[in-house]
Amino acid sequence: MKDLIITDLGTASLESYIETRRMLLKKADELTVRISELEPVRTLEMMNEILVLDKDRRLVVEMIASCSYVIEWLRTGRRPGNLRGIERRSGTQREVLMDPAMLPMIANPSMPRSPQEEEKGENRFRLEAALRGLTDRERSCYMLAHGESYSLSEIAALLNISKSSVGTYMVRAQRKVSDNVQGILILVG
Template sequence: MLLLSADRLTRRIHEMDQVRTMEEMNEVLALDRERRIVIEMIASCSYVIDWLESGRRPGNRRGIERRAGYQREVLTDPSKLQASRSGDRAADGPEAELRRVRLEAALRGLTERERDCFTLALGEGFSYAEVARLLDISKSSVGTYIIRAQRKIALNIGGRVVQVG
């Protein structure tokens, strides 16, 4: 029905070939406004129909089932991780305590910016974009600071470098 209405309005506008008076001009403008509204309604309905048929927003190339790994990631509360690790620390004994002390020393060996990026991204679970926005730096800088921090920590702890990102 919307298509028929838009077609009727278009025909009425074309029937008024030459506009001679101001009233005729106002009538043509009113018909054109009405026609635009109907065309917008058609576009909105088409958008909704496409969304319902495909199951995803029109124009999106990926559905939720095909998201990248960082977009599917389920963040975990760091306090829960600490609670689950508290029992492990007692079982490992002095070796775990030594690793914890070395990790704290390694974190003290980082620059302030590296420490901020490292703890926000890996400790607090923020994305690189969120860290960049919080610290007012670029996303690539966040990645660079985290890689530097990981290398320094690995050198100070004596472990292997596991790069994230």
């Protein structure tokens, strides 16, 4: 069993990560030098030793990459690789359009339902049945046009698609909704 060396790195701060990366870079250089000293391989034992050293060096290089990632995150205050943070995203990148009618209703089952609430539930059922066959894009276009009264150009800007695509989705959605409305059958009993 190998003896483990435990090193207290202190608190997780930018300075401690920079120091850790510096130590890891030294270790990677040492391993590279040791591998190059053994380079003209003459025996099987030497080859196995080089393979073990190379495996260790790859592990240290991965640790260096992880430290560099954390250092970049700590320096900039945002995830590395992001061109702009969430606070600088455009409205269409931040917002997720959602139909309020699709949100779950919070109802108290112990309270009796009024006739208006029952009618709302029936209308909601009819609406869900009518919109059932639409794709997500068709549903978004249809709900923005008919539910929110947006124009085709406004919908195109919101969804980052062309105005003609919005028109196509609207025609398809209207056809599907019309077919679904004619086919709705509500059973009472």
